[in-house]
Amino acid sequence: MLARVANNLFWMGRYIERAEHVARYLNVNYFSSLDAPNEKSQSRDHVLHSLLFMANGPVEEGYELTEKNAFYDIGLNPEESFSVLNCIKYARENANGARDLISTELYESINKFYHFVLNYDADFFVSKGLFDFTTQIAESTSIIRAKIRGTLLHDEVYAIIMLGVNIERATQIVRIIQAKYYDALKAQGGYDKKFSKSYEWTTLLKCIEAYDMMRRHYKKTPTSLSTLEFLILNPECPRSVMNSLVQVKNHINVLNEDKYPEKDSAAFLIGKTHAEYRYKTVDTIEGNIEHFIEEIQDTLIDIANKIEKEYFKY
Known part of the structure; x- marks a missing residue:
């Protein structure tokens, strides 16, 4: 397989997954805020800042923060x-x-998905089409993932x-x-004044489609500790960081059959990170969430860069 083609496959998968998470966050975070138990969580500025922060980082100074601008930029702005x-668009180009x-x-599923988004009426979307648009995005990405699992050989292409x-x-x-961590810091209040019991933790779980399974697992109302443990360290939660690391480790082994990978290789870094998180405890994360976020983001970037350098460089 040509390295260029392998790179196309890799980024096709990334962009499909990215589209789903951005759209789901836009949907759940916005509509959950309407029922939030405190004024800060209901504040439009608070919600719109959160949406833009998740999609692209801190809002630039001078940005006209309105629902129409935020929705359009996150959803259908071809310039962003x-x-x-x-x-x-990028997923289709890579396909x-x-x-x-x-x-x-x-x-065909990717192509149909692209034309649905391309032809979606922007005026309708920013005024009253948010729920319909984001729901369709979630359903389409689910169909695409099913096609990946159900119609491809489970070989190196799939990996x-x-x-x-x-x-x-x-x-x-x-x-x-x-x-949502930053939202919880800003919006303490509601049912309980404590940060650890902020309503934002419930919203976080719903944004990741993990609320019901978290309640089933812990049998109690979400707190910062239980939410972070479930979403970061629980290997049985398909949306957790740990589960993703397990999957990455399994798939890199398809491409790299070395039993003892070199220390500077992607396989070594993936194995090291997997082992570290397998034995990490949530109290070490909760004590310094910002440090954890910075650390794991840097690690994921390093893993992706090493994979591209080793397998997709052309």
């Missing part, structure tokens, strides 16, 4: 690289570059796509944790 529209290695069913999917999933989960 982080928009859902551009994520799908085009690897057309001979993926199934017709998968390609490369899933490397991209799982690295991006871990990255987006950390970004969402970061955004």
Whole structure:
């Protein structure tokens, strides 16, 4: 396989996963805020800052913070690289570059998805189409993932796509944790004045589609400690950072059969990170969440860069 084509597969997986997380955060965080138990969490400025922060980082000074501007930039603005529209556009472009290695069913699903987003009416979206648009994004990405798992050979092509999917999933989960952590700091209050019992932890779980399973696992109301433990360290939660690391480790082994990988290799860094998080405890994370976020983000970037350098350089 050409390195260029492998790179296309990797980034196709990443952009599909990115589009889903951005759209779901836009949906859940916005609509959950309408029922929030305190004024700060209901504040439009608070919510819009959170949406833009998750999608692209801190809001630039002088930005006209309105719902229409925020929704358009995150959803359908062709000039913003982080928009859902551009994520799908880039996913399709990468699928085009690897057309001979993926199934017709998968390609048609991506192509249909792209045209749905491209032709979505922007005025309708920013005024009253938020729920419909973001729900369609979530459903379309689920279909695409099903096509990846159900129509491709589970060989190196599949492994490369899933490397991209799982690295991006871990990255987006950390970004969402970061955004809601800052929201919880700003919006303490409601049912309980304590940061650890902020309503934002419930919203965080819903943004990642993990609320019901977290309640089933812990059988209690979410707190900062239980939420972080579930979303970061629980290998049985398919949305957790740990689960993504397990998947990345499994898929890199398809590409690298060395039993003892070199210390500077992607496989070594993945194995080291997996082992570290396997034995990490949540109290060490909760004590310094910002340090954890910075550390894991840097590690995920290093892993992705090493994978690209070793396997996709052309």
